[in-house]
Amino acid sequence: MIEVENLTRYYGTRRAINNISFQIEKGEVVGFLGPNGAGKSTTMNIISCILPASSGSAKINGFDTFEQSLEIRKIIGYLPETPPIYPDMTVADFLKFSAGIRGINSKKIPSAVERVIEKCSIKDVSHRIIGRLSKGYQQRVGLAQAMVHDPEILILDEPTVGLDPIQIIEIRKLIQELAAEHTIILSSHILPEITQICKRVIIINEGEIAAVDSLGGLTASLRKSERLSLTVRNSENNIEEGLNNLDQVISVSLGEENQFFIECELRSNLQDEIAKLALEKNWGIVELKPVPMTLEDIFLKLTLEEKEPAA
Amino acid sequence: MRNIWLIAKRDMGSYFNSPIFYVVTTVFLIIYSYIFINILSFFSMQSMQSGQFQQMGMALNINEMVIEPSFQNMAVILLLIIPIITMRSFSEEKKSKTFRLLLSSPVHLKEIVLGKFFACMIVVGLMVLLSSYSVIFLFFIGEPDIGPVLTGYLGVLLMAGCYVSVGVFASSLTENQIVAAVITFGFSLFMWVIGWGAQSADSSTGQVLEYLSIIEHMDRFLKGMVETSDLTYYLSFIIFGLFLCHRTLDSNRWR
Numbered sequence: 290m291i292e293v294e295n296l297t298r299y300y301g302t303r304r305a306i307n308n309i310s311f312q313i314e315k316g317e318v319v320g321f322l323g324p325n326g327a328g329k330s331t332t333m334n335i336i337s338c339i340l341p342a343s344s345g346s347a348k349i350n351g352f353d354t355f356e357q358s359l360e361i362r363k364i365i366g367y368l369p370e371t372p373p374i375y376p377d378m379t380v381a382d383f384l385k386f387s388a389g390i391r392g393i394n395s396k397k398i399p400s401a402v403e404r405v406i407e408k409c410s411i412k413d414v415s416h417r418i419i420g421r422l423s424k425g426y427q428q429r430v431g432l433a434q435a436m437v438h439d440p441e442i443l444i445l446d447e448p449t450v451g452l453d454p455i456q457i458i459e460i461r462k463l464i465q466e467l468a469a470e471h472t473i474i475l476s477s478h479i480l481p482e483i484t485q486i487c488k489r490v491i492i493i494n495e496g497e498i499a500a501v502d503s504l505g506g507l508t509a510s511l512r513k514s515e516r517l518s519l520t521v522r523n524s525e526n527n528i529e530e531g532l533n534n535l536d537q538v539i540s541v542s543l544g545e546e547n548q549f550f551i552e553c554e555l556r557s558n559l560q561d562e563i564a565k566l567a568l569e570k571n572w573g574i575v576e577l578k579p580v581p582m583t584l585e586d587i588f589l590k591l592t593l594e595e596k597e598p599a600a
Numbered sequence: 601m602r603n604i605w606l607i608a609k610r611d612m613g614s615y616f617n618s619p620i621f622y623v624v625t626t627v628f629l630i631i632y633s634y635i636f637i638n639i640l641s642f643f644s645m646q647s648m649q650s651g652q653f654q655q656m657g658m659a660l661n662i663n664e665m666v667i668e669p670s671f672q673n674m675a676v677i678l679l680l681i682i683p684i685i686t687m688r689s690f691s692e693e694k695k696s697k698t699f700r701l702l703l704s705s706p707v708h709l710k711e712i713v714l715g716k717f718f719a720c721m722i723v724v725g726l727m728v729l730l731s732s733y734s735v736i737f738l739f740f741i742g743e744p745d746i747g748p749v750l751t752g753y754l755g756v757l758l759m760a761g762c763y764v765s766v767g768v769f770a771s772s773l774t775e776n777q778i779v780a781a782v783i784t785f786g787f788s789l790f791m792w793v794i795g796w797g798a799q800s801a802d803s804s805t806g807q808v809l810e811y812l813s814i815i816e817h818m819d820r821f822l823k824g825m826v827e828t829s830d831l832t833y834y835l836s837f838i839i840f841g842l843f844l845c846h847r848t849l850d851s852n853r854w855r
Contacts, residue, residue, distance in 0.1 A: 300855065301855065334700075337700075337704045338703075338704060339700055339703045339704055339853070340853055341853060341854060359706050359708075360706075362704060362705055362706040363706045365704070367700070367704040369697065369700045371696075371697040373697055373698040373699070373700045373701035374698065375610070375614065375696075375698055376696065377613075377614050377617045377618060378610075378613065378614070378617075382613070386606065386610050387701065387705075389602075389603075389606045390603055390606055390607065390701075390702065390705040390706075390707055391705055391706065392705075392706050434701065
């Protein structure tokens, strides 16, 4: 459905993205992940036909984003990082306007507006001026604007940025609901968000793709060691030493109070031995558990590994 | 067509929802009315005098002595006021990042430009319409010739179109509304005074400078004449400004 090939974009002499290629199938929910300034927004702007690429191409349903952009603009809904909302309009008027310029037949506009107002739960503010709404509601209006024409593809650039935790949860839930009917590209620098919503992740760093894979795949391929967390009651100085003396332990690091992180070789099943040691030395085990690799670790690993050779 | 109208309608809505339109229109009407009253009282003084001294035998023409100078003064006030109206058209969209909504919608760039242009034109047209009370009043107290009045309005609107076209273009250049207004005012004023150079230049350059002057072409409209050369000048001025605006917005995407 979406095919991006060797996309490169310069702003003046600064290269924002370099040779990016990926494919997205119909119905997928894909997360764009990367630190600020990695090129996520640039890529999304190109797919949304707002910016032309310096070289390379992006095609949606076989239409080129530069040559046949009008066709594409009919089937995408785009929510940029700052929601494109006119602060002096009421929510309902604004949505009517967006529906109109999205090419919806004038007779169908009221029902389309009604539908997104319902979906984004903004009914109770629909007659208020957008500029006076809270950031969370403005974000919803932005989202409503992006889906008023029922697009096949939704492109959401950091949809939860600047919201409070409750608003974040609400927006996330909304996106999850939308995922059933739309192809969604979502960008974020907040990792748990991607973990919760997206099935596939594209990690972008310094304008280049660092990895494209499912979450499980990423975890598996990057995992060179296992991690255990051990919490004890009696803190003694030699716990670290004792753990280090075990075979297959690669390193031990201190966590919070009386907590140790043990990095060990893959499939070493050290739990038994650690427990034995703890009983012998009377450390008083409170907790011993494996630590799954989080997206955060993957992310740091990928983005930092890239830098290491240069340093 | 529909997209142009939708964009124009939205823009007009934001003029009418904000105080800008009301403040600008009030200022415009106050200044215009003050000038008009002065012109009119001067005219009535003159008519009384010529009534007393029959031997002077001057035929006093209300078109020439009241309506024409009123239009000329209106053109000056519009020069000062139109930059305030046009300055926000693209600058504000860019600054508040709403321009992306238009760019990601299935509308042509030229429809956006025309929509913005017509929104400003309708606002300016409304201001001119409100000021027409003065001319209507003259029809009650005297017998002005309607022809030059109508062509005069056409001329004023065409000239306003040139200012708006410059203004919309200037607004596409920058996110800063003040900068856009200053560019519009500066350029419009320059196009106004460019003809003054005609006196000191040699005859062929002088003719060119005179033709370029935005006010030079008004005179014939005020006298009741619609000439192709004047129409061509104003229309090509407007189209050229909008063309530059279109190119600017298009090239912005590449930078």
